[in-house]
Amino acid sequence: MQDWREADHRTLPQQTRTNRQVERRLDEAGLEPRWGGVPPAEFPALRSDSRRVGAGDLFCAIPGTRVDGHAFVEAAQHAGAGAAVVERVIDVDLPQLAVRDSRSAVSHLAALFTGDPGDALRLVGITGTNGKSTTAWLTRWILDDVGPAAALGTLGTVSVDGRIGAPGLTTPDPIDLALELAALRASGAEAAVLEVSSHALDQRRADGCSFDAVGFTSFSREHLEYHPDLEAYRAAKLRLLDLLVPEGVCAVNDDEPAWKEVAPPNATTLRYGFESTADLWPDRLVLHPAGAHFTLRAPGEAADVSLPLPAEFNVRNALAAAAIARGLGVPLERIAARLSAAPPVPGRMEVLSREPVLVIRDFAHNPDSCERALSSLREIVPGRVIALLGCGGDRDPGKRPQMGSILARLADVAIVTSDNPRSEDPSEICRQMVVGLPPDSYEIVVDRRAAIARGLAEAGPADAVALLGKGHETYQVIGGKRLPFDERRIVEDLLPALPGASGLGGGPA
Template identity: 45%
Template sequence: MSEVACALHAVLDVLRTAGLLTEVRGSEDVVVRGVSQDSRTTVKDDLFLAWKGTQDDAHDFVPGAVVRGASAVIVERPLQVDVPQLVVRDGRRAAALAADVVLGSPSARMAVVGVTGTNGKTTTSLLVRHLVAPETRSAVIGTLGLTLKDGVRAATEDLTTPGPVQLTEWMRDLSAKSYETVVIEASSHAIEQHRLDGISFDVAVFTNLSQDHLDYHGDMEAYRAAKLGLARLVSKDGTLIVNADDDAWEGLEGGGRKVVSYSLVRKADVRARDIRLSSTGTSFRMTVAGQDLNISLPLIGRYNVENALAASAAAIAVGVSLECVAQRLEVAPQVAGRLEAVVAEPFGVLIDFAHTPAALEGALEAVRPLTEGRLIVLFGAGGDRDRSKRRLMAQAVARLADVAVLTSDNPRTEDPDRIIDDLVEGIGSTDFIRMTDRRDAIRKALEVARPGDTVVLAGKGHETYQVVGKEKQPFLEADIARDALRELGVL
């Protein structure tokens, strides 16, 4: 980052204005040439950013960062180190603002769209990029990593929304390469932890809200409040795109910003009617500002119509014409791990990332009417996460599946059999098979499938690993399914 040169007093000014700075120790006459939140990658003249996290306290690594060459540090408490210290009230927020200043406020030079909600963030974000792509160079930062026209760059952090340093570095690189539009998946954790506070958003999309992450947020009201926090990061002349079919967003105040609603069933600014589902996609009539257009979307399920409406509204908000939006929806790409087909005959096999009750319900409701035979659903639940949603996930599967295969997702440090015990409590009278090892369970689900059935492998989606204990083990579900199908003589 040698091209960066930022006077420390510029960072001080921003932190003072934000009401974060409590004390300065050492000289303010310092130039920083980069930012770091990892002492192992800190280089000479970096500004090191420290805060007390939920698992680790970065203050423990400040001496190491100084040894590696950090010329100043931002801390939440004074330390015994021989470099200038900016002591702040909130290290997370200070880190986001400092990274933005040091790296030249790159988001101010691009149109930035934030997408939040429990489900649909990835698909909606990728659809926005697809819709604006013919007009501008565009990228998505989110669950898959950094998505560009020529592929995906994996994140170094296992987060839907990266930390403030990686996020701002990516934004700086995109700006330097003349990217004009960036779409960011905004998780509730990232919003609440102020990772996004250095970003200037032009548009925010609110998809839907259902139970998830209560292990972190505590209750649904706190979870909702975290999601709504994205609105405060949108510029005063920006736009909020809101799903009018979800009562969770009722009463969302724009604060002078333009508010655009979308809906499948209610009066809204962007509306879908006459929805028709098929095994190859979904057709509907889209109404925007009094104009009606017939849309043929190559994605299945009503929830993908919602995603398409949200993406359309966002694309229009950043200047894409309605005609271009309609044309591009007709050639929307398949999103990795979202009802992604492995085989269609003699029975269908689909992979989906659904790992919440609402997401499972949405995916299975899309597949159920398209299935001639039985619907077989393999799923598990993440360990060390919101335990209260497990019964609800099982109940969603029980309502729509003919056969359930209960197995492991990412058990992490929790006993996988205990997780399955929680799922069994919600499965009711639905026929189910219980197999702890996910690889064996996939083979079993495919083994019991008959012609005309559909097998949905839910939970892993695009992921390339399974977390067992604290170890990430390689796990590519599509490849595992194909290997099992070959062994069974289906492929």
């Protein structure tokens, strides 16, 4: 795989750059560039996919997780590339610029070829295992009150007018990322909030960005199909600190042990949490089915918040957004007012129906997020919690029995089903989820639509049906195909058959 995401970059604007500008940018980044051969005077565009190369383009050979881009230098030459950026020189008649790290190089060059759009934006980067999307959503919402703001992450691109574009990777490949930032800048954005995944940090996708503020949410087991162990996963997350500008803002979850030592020098560190020892904390917190009421406190200041997002973990996400915004100079009263007016986050404790039964979907897809979602529902639902959950294929199999155990323990009716099985057998994934569980503590309904129907049929007026794992996604990946699967539409189709059905109701629980 040569690109992290398929895209025809030739349809998007880049700016011609000279070979000296290219070499200077990489030298400034400490990547030790060394030309071999005589390069052309200038390059019309930057490419990381040999299939997208046009006449005179600069091709970057990136070592991928499955395929090494160096294998495509010759293909880039045949396509008309003017030169290639490489980590090791290839025996091809093409000028080559050798660098220490071509992944980092393409990130820095992507910024160069798109006019350094990040320099004209107030950039915020958010990382963590869970809570990134909601924190980014709320941070954008708060910052938009003081100037046009956008966001980019798992949900897609949220533009300055609040519209949501098609979702892709949490953090796009470097060229797409730079082009997205250029488009946001052109649309009038003054700030952009980015979700920055551990994959992106490990693969240096955001190295061309300089963040004015960074935020750290939660930390728990995830992506061990990619990272060798939890410490490597944590180290990848911490790379975000390397991209923070001097005198920047660092917002840290004070209740997360993994971040206890995070306090970058030459930065303003604000710690948020549920204890009064934090820099921001919620006093007099009251949770209810529609959200939470609390007093947002900082040293010497306080402001009341009526957060319209259910669950305690959303209070923590709101605190993260508040810490980032406060560090960037937004007054506490203004932060509280914006949090109180926040719109619902797609696929995050999102209510799909109230009558005849409460139906909520959430993106919970790892042990920690499943535990938080189900525990929160148990606190606010008067009746039973009927939950269905699957595990993704071609992902860390070690978390499957953990998630099955959490589902069986916290749901009154536990339905094990499929998620995105990808290349794996969904029945086998379900079997792995229930290893060691008492047979009467769960049921398996492999077909996810049938599982939703089963949950709805089981529910009574005081119960809640929780659809866990897919959240905002409107597809299911089975084999090599991405098939339409929109849980909102499926619930709409199934509800009318239930006794007492009167249609959908959206908004907070």
